[in-house]
Every structure is written in C-alpha cells, then in structure tokens.
Amino acid sequence: MCRSIKTLREPFTEDVTADDIEAAALQYVRKISGFRVPAAHNAEAFDKAVAAVAAATRELLETIEVRGSARRSPTG
Helix, strand or coil, X not given: CCCCCCCCCCCCCCCCEHHHHHHHHHHHHHXXXXXXXXXXXXXXXXXXXXXHHHHHXXXXXXXXXXXXXXXXXXXX
C-alpha cells in the first residue's frame, strides 16, 4: 500500500488528530486514483472520496478495541 500512510491506532500513535486522519485519507485517494492533484472536472469526486475515507477512518478508530489500551476518541 502507500508507505507514507502511518498507523493511526495505539500503541503506534497516541494522539491522532483530525489532520492525521485527513492526511491519511488524502494519501489513500491519491494512491488509488493515480492523481496527486485531480483535474478540475474530477475535483468534486476526489474531494468526496477523501471525505468518505476520512469518515470511515474516524469510525474505525472510534470503534476498534486494542487489547491493553483504553478506548479514546481520535481527532483531538
């Protein structure tokens, strides 16, 4: 996958911010779309995809349980 996306769950990352989630979502969409910056006619689709991936990431991080860790809310 994309090596620049870092693991956002404990114990790898203690304080996950909204910026961390957005950056990971952007990198994911860039990787799978093959576009670093989309053309104007694709910008809306690109932005929607980033928002959807970020929302799914937040939901995942809020609901997964890691043994030995207290549950926390990502997005600082």
